Amino acid sequence: MAKATVHVTLKTGVLDPQGKAIQHALETLGFSGIESVRQGKFIELDLAEADKAKAQTAVEGMCEKLLANTVIETYRVEVSD
């Protein structure tokens, strides 16, 4: 059984209104010295597939088809046992 971790983040240069909202809220709460905030998604999958290379390929397919909007987002897949 493989465990895959996927990080989906907005590409550099794409405006991140959610991150800006978090930054503003933190500043309102009194936190200072925050230069930028970017928010992304983090998805953990438990797969029946035991072969790590096959699991990596399968999860990359899932990212391309559903998990990430590759026009504006990039993804990173890590597979462990």
Added chain:
Amino acid sequence: MAKATVHVTLKTGVLDPQGKAIQHALETLGFSGIESVRQGKFIELDLAEADKAKAQTAVEGMCEKLLANTVIETYRVEVSD
């Protein structure tokens, strides 16, 4: 300048409807052998603070006050240069 990475995930045992929706959508698309999917948030912060220990403490404060709902979520903070 420190860079902090925060992972916010639902606590074990807390139902994750978003993860279930992703799992169902992936199965509809023809992906099989998916045992479970959990979705969380991933936040990257650029901080003016140079001291890593101080940055860690500050970001943990941000998690407690805003970034995570500690009733149902846990968070993990990693600070790098």
